[in-house]
Amino acid sequence: MKLPLIFLNAAITIDGKMATRTGDCELSSEEDWKIVHNLRNEYQGLMIGGNTAKIDNPKLTIKPEYIDDKKAINYPIRIIIDSKASLPSNANCLTYMPEIKTIIGVSKSASESNIEKLEKAGAIIIQTDGDHVNMTNFLEEIYKEQGIQSIMVEGGGTLIWTLLKEKLIKKFRLYLAPKVAGGEKAISLVRGEGFKLLRDGPNVNYTLAKKFGEGVVIEGYFIYSKL
Numbered sequence: 001m002k003l004p005l006i007f008l009n010a011a012i013t014i015d016g017k018m019a020t021r022t023g024d025c026e027l028s029s030e031e032d033w034k035i036v037h038n039l040r041n042e043y044q045g046l047m048i049g050g051n052t053a054k055i056d057n058p059k060l061t062i063k064p065e066y067i068d069d070k071k072a073i074n075y076p077i078r079i080i081i082d083s084k085a086s087l088p089s090n091a092n093c094l095t096y097m098p099e100i101k102t103i104i105g106v107s108k109s110a111s112e113s114n115i116e117k118l119e120k121a122g123a124i125i126i127q128t129d130g131d132h133v134n135m136t137n138f139l140e141e142i143y144k145e146q147g148i149q150s151i152m153v154e155g156g157g158t159l160i161w162t163l164l165k166e167k168l169i170k171k172f173r174l175y176l177a178p179k180v181a182g183g184e185k186a187i188s189l190v191r192g193e194g195f196k197l198l199r200d201g202p203n204v205n206y207t208l209a210k211k212f213g214e215g216v217v218i219e220g221y222f223i224y225s226k227l
Contacts (some may be wrong), residue, residue, distance in 0.1 A: 003139045005150045008172040009039055011087060017181035018155060023055065025187075027177040031213045033073050037066035039173070043076050045103075045142070045151035048126050049159035050082030059096045077148060078102040081159055083132045085110035089121040098122055103142060105133040161192030164202060167224040176216040199225075 012018055021024035021200035040046055041132065046060050062076040067073050078093045078100060085106040085200045089092075093102055101122045106115060109131045117126055126141050128134040142148045153163065174189075195201040208219040 001136075001140055003085050003168070004045065004148050006139075006153060006169045007043065007129075008153050008160065008163075009036060009149070010155060010160075010172075010189055011175040011177055012110050013179045013181045014176055015180055015182060015186075017186040018076075018125065018157065018189055019187040020181045021187075023084075023187075027179060028175060029177075029213045032175045032215070032217075033063075034066045037062050037174075038068060040076055040152060041067055041072070041074050043150045043152040045079045047079040047081065047151050047159070048074040049156045050080055050087055051057045051158065052154075052156040053080050053082065053087055053091060053093060057092050059092045059168075060183035061097055061100065061206050069226065076152070077098050077213045079105070079142070079151065081105045081135070081138075083107040083109055083134050085114035085118055085125070086194070087118060089117050094118075094121045094123060100204050101146075104147065105135075105138045107131055107133050114115075119226045132162075135162055135168060135179075139168065153182075157188050157191030161190050161194070164190060164222070165192070166196075167202070167222075169222055171221045172219065174218045175212065176218065178214045 010018060011032060045210045061170065062073060062075055064070060064073055080087060082104050083106060085104065101124060103126060105119055106127050107130055115125050117118050126138055128137045164172055179191060202222040204220050204221040205223055206218065210217055
């Protein structure tokens with residue numbers, strides 16, 4: 001079974017939040033955004049969860065002015081994980097630069113009418129068994145059918161949890177902004193049920209920690225148990 005390499009990139013507060021309880025998520029500095037867009041340029045796919053797509057309505061593209069090598073701009077395929085296919089057909093990831101492919105992963109719980117609506121909007125739909133998208137099967141499919149060998153994941157917390165639980169994220173880069181969010185309802189980097197014991201989750205091999213502008217950048221790899 002061949003799967004794409006999954007790379008997690010996110011900006012968080014020092015208490016591990018991607019947004020406040022009201023959704024304020026302006027964490028990346030201008031310097032960090034430049035790095036983010038150059039990283040996007042290196043990957044074949046750019047993935048987010050359905051809730052993130054609906055709430056933030058991102059374009060999921062590259063700003064050419066941020067790219068160091070203007071002659072080698074690569075717009076990654078947009079990948080949305082949306083179990084019920086409830087993404088609006090006028091979402092930016094479908095209407096902005098429609099020449100860029102958008103793949104939407106849905107589950108058997110998605111209605112045919114929702115799927116049809118998204119297909120008419122130009123999306124490529126990949127459906128897996130179960131009430132939620134089976135990420136391993138989905139990734140295997142896009143590797144095989146679309147030739148996607150590398151994906152950068154930017155959120156949200158529920159998708160990140162699913163990928164970690166299924167031991168699918170290989171490496172990461174986190175920008176720690178000089179901010180504190182606080183609050184039980186603030187959006188954590190990793191949401192979902194969570195691991196019962198620390199030993200149930202992955203360990204981390206840190207490869208870099210450095211001051212970056214007013215924040216700190218941490219990079220590393222996840223190490224999963226073989227059990």
